[in-house]
Amino acid sequence: MSLVLLQVPVWRDNYAYLLAQGTDAVLVDSPEAGPIEAALADRGWTLRAILNTHHHGDHVGSNEDLVAHTGCRVYGPAHDRDRIPGLTHPATVGATVEVIGLSFRVLDVHAHTRGHICYALDTPVDEVWRWGHDGTATRVARLEQRPLLFVGDSLFLGGCGRLFEGDAADLTAVMATYRAESPEALVCCAHEYTGSNFRFAESVSAGVPAVGERRAQLDEERAASGSSVPDTLGRELSTNPFLLAFEDGPRAHYASALGCAPEVTTVLGALREAKDNF
Numbered sequence: 001m002s003l004v005l006l007q008v009p010v011w012r013d014n015y016a017y018l019l020a021q022g023t024d025a026v027l028v029d030s031p032e033a034g035p036i037e038a039a040l041a042d043r044g045w046t047l048r049a050i051l052n053t054h055h056h057g058d059h060v061g062s063n064e065d066l067v068a069h070t071g072c073r074v075y076g077p078a079h080d081r082d083r084i085p086g087l088t089h090p091a092t093v094g095a096t097v098e099v100i101g102l103s104f105r106v107l108d109v110h111a112h113t114r115g116h117i118c119y120a121l122d123t124p125v126d127e128v129w130r131w132g133h134d135g136t137a138t139r140v141a142r143l144e145q146r147p148l149l150f151v152g153d154s155l156f157l158g159g160c161g162r163l164f165e166g167d168a169a170d171l172t173a174v175m176a177t178y179r180a181e182s183p184e185a186l187v188c189c190a191h192e193y194t195g196s197n198f199r200f201a202e203s204v205s206a207g208v209p210a211v212g213e214r215r216a217q218l219d220e221e222r223a224a225s226g227s228s229v230p231d232t233l234g235r236e237l238s239t240n241p242f243l244l245a246f247e248d249g250p251r252a253h254y255a256s257a258l259g260c261a262p263e264v265t266t267v268l269g270a271l272r273e274a275k276d277n278f
């Protein structure tokens with residue numbers, strides 16, 4: 001049975017993800033039921049479970065509608081269960097979620113919110129479809145046969161989520177967690193923020209040419225699908241300032257660009273603050 005990842009554009013700039021093995025599907029985050037149910041019907045898939053990364057409304061907003069229509073399970077962070085509507089299966093950090101014959105590792109990536117988790121799937125995916133708000137569903141061969149990281153709002157291409165309930169030390173732990181994952185993995189993040197992230201990244205990365213080079217390629221890359229997401233963690237490691245800041249050369253560059261001490265947590269905090277005000 002082949003394993004298929006389909007990105008679904010929802011709300012303004014959100015992405016939900018359907019992952020199907022045969023005709024059984026799981027959904028990662030549920031901003032809006034209509035487009036998700038249309039995609040399920042179009043593919044002939046049956047929704048078995050929702051995997052929620054964190055409690056924000058644009059990630060859990062259609063849990064109850066989808067449960068009412070399909071009877072699916074709802075997974076979410078056990079330590080934040082009270083904020084996940086319709087939760088039936090609490091997911092514990094360090095444990096695995098077993099559903100539709102797949103095993104997802106549950107990673108603690110709290111910083112954007114105090115309950116944020118990531119679902120990591122080590123099984124390589126056979127088909128990957130990007131589908132943006134201004135484009136059509138497009139299969140992207142170079143992204144296939146790779147493991148997956150469903151990162152929600154904890155990591156974006158070229159950036160990271162705002163620190164609503166965490167601090168720079170939490171953000172450092174999150175980025176260290178991702179740096180320990182396989183660079184082959186796909187970063188399946190929940191918003192198309194890549195353009196604005198790389199405009200900011202380029203503004204502080206004069207000493208890191210790969211960042212500007214990637215920004216220059218973005219329009220062309222998004223042309224068919226309308227989406228720049230997902231992409232590989234390896235590509236993020238060489239172009240995302242929040243991951244690059246762990247390396248001595250880029251960190252020294254960011255510290256001098258931002259006028260702060262060249263210490264990882266200090267630099268990450270300064271980068272996040274500069275992006276908030278960009």
Ligand SMILES: [Zn+2]
Nearest residue numbers: 054056112153
């Ligand atoms: Zn969020």
Ligand SMILES: [Zn+2]
Nearest residue numbers: 056058153190
């Ligand atoms: Zn969000």
